[in-house]
Amino acid sequence: MNQHVSLGRVVILGGGPAGLYLAILIKKRCPETEVTVYERNPRGSTFGWGVVFSGRTMQHLEAADPESYAVLKGIMRTWENVDVVHRNETISIWGNRFSGVARIGMLKVLQGRCEDLGVELVFNKELKGLDELPSHDLLVAADGVNSLVRSTCPDAFSPELGGGKNFYIWYGTHHIFDGLTLTFRQDQHGVYAAHSYMFSEDTSTFIVEVEPETFEKAGFGAMSEPEARAHLEQVFAPDLCGHSLMSNASRWIQFRVVKNQNWVDGKRVLVGDAAHTAHFSIGSGTKLALEDCIALDRSLATHSTLDAALAHYESTRKPIIDDFQALSGTSRAWFEDLHPLMQMEPIELAYSAMTRSGRIDDTVLEGRDADFVAAYRHWLARA
Numbered sequence: 001m002n003q004h005v006s007l008g009r010v011v012i013l014g015g016g017p018a019g020l021y022l023a024i025l026i027k028k029r030c031p032e033t034e035v036t037v038y039e040r041n042p043r044g045s046t047f048g049w050g051v052v053f054s055g056r057t058m059q060h061l062e063a064a065d066p067e068s069y070a071v072l073k074g075i076m077r078t079w080e081n082v083d084v085v086h087r088n089e090t091i092s093i094w095g096n097r098f099s100g101v102a103r104i105g106m107l108k109v110l111q112g113r114c115e116d117l118g119v120e121l122v123f124n125k126e127l128k129g130l131d132e133l134p135s136h137d138l139l140v141a142a143d144g145v146n147s148l149v150r151s152t153c154p155d156a157f158s159p160e161l162g163g164g165k166n167f168y169i170w171y172g173t174h175h176i177f178d179g180l181t182l183t184f185r186q187d188q189h190g191v192y193a194a195h196s197y198m199f200s201e202d203t204s205t206f207i208v209e210v211e212p213e214t215f216e217k218a219g220f221g222a223m224s225e226p227e228a229r230a231h232l233e234q235v236f237a238p239d240l241c242g243h244s245l246m247s248n249a250s251r252w253i254q255f256r257v258v259k260n261q262n263w264v265d266g267k268r269v270l271v272g273d274a275a276h277t278a279h280f281s282i283g284s285g286t287k288l289a290l291e292d293c294i295a296l297d298r299s300l301a302t303h304s305t306l307d308a309a310l311a312h313y314e315s316t317r318k319p320i321i322d323d324f325q326a327l328s329g330t331s332r333a334w335f336e337d338l339h340p341l342m343q344m345e346p347i348e349l350a351y352s353a354m355t356r357s358g359r360i361d362d363t364v365l366e367g368r369d370a371d372f373v374a375a376y377r378h379w380l381a382r383a
Helices: 017-029 055-064 066-075 103-117 148-152 212-218 225-235 285-301 306-335 339-343 346-354 362-368 370-382
Strands: 009-013 034-038 050-054 077-079 082-086 089-093 098-102 120-122 138-141 159-173 180-187 190-198 204-210 253-260 268-270
Touching: 009 017, 017 034, 017 103, 017 285, 050 055, 050 103, 050 190, 050 204, 050 285, 055 066, 055 098, 055 285, 066 098, 066 103, 077 190, 082 346, 089 346, 089 370, 098 103, 098 190, 103 120, 138 148, 148 268, 159 212, 159 225, 159 306, 180 339, 190 212, 190 339, 204 212, 253 306, 268 306, 285 306, 346 370, 362 370
Parallel strands: 009 034, 009 138, 034 120, 082 180, 138 268
Antiparallel strands: 050 098, 077 098, 082 089, 159 204, 159 253, 180 190, 190 204
């Protein structure tokens, strides 16, 4: 058996779920290693609302750290349906297992687990440069889309940065969506798509995206956030059932595409959004980041040198992400052409939504929900 990499001190930039989770994995496997996590925001603050994980990701989390998994499972909400809402009709597709959790709740669980294991957490620390860090054997960049590590060493990582076309804004609501719900609405300005799911007993995530033409015609660029929220509450009034939308520093943004030719530079390594992004329509970036951390820790545990471990992490994990990003791009492009979708019948749109990325074909879909596929084929025969 290979001896694991011996590390005196590991520094992790970014105290989000990925940075905290990697700290847990390293510290519980190697208690003698000093692990420090630096987070630029104060403790208890976070952006957004809930995050969602597939059933397979939950299996990975349970295997990697049963202790944190047991606590997280207790605060999660789980469902098996994807609902597509179009022309006031809801089409449900079953056999799709997901779990949602409040981002702030997840952070608290992982922070507590870190502290129980002896990880040092440093909050409210805005680093200006990497020279401010203490000496270390490994530096992990879990510091997101605008990674300091990546931007400090662009020649080493060779990033490819781009952007999505649509604008989106991330809200919460006390209306409970009982499945992962895609809702399509239209007004005189254009088409709106909402992605929503529950993550606690009384709160759901509600992300709205619009094409640039709709953004301009509705005048969102000139609106205050409360004005934009009121406008969207009116558009989605039939779906919110009397509930309002809630802001958490919510603002219109466009999706950032991040790719890197290299994930490793000496003793520096990228994970999560610092290394890659995937459109929210195909799965949360948090899911991918956590799975990165599991893969990185596994490489550190099965190689005797840091160079070998990091090379193994990149060579095995990056192809998986490359494939996922290709699917993500296809899914994002589907949502960036919303107007033709509105001409579809509800079941036709539901089928198109489920198969949009190419990851799910008829065979997979029939295995999950044969009744839905039968209903779609019956509609197709009559169309």
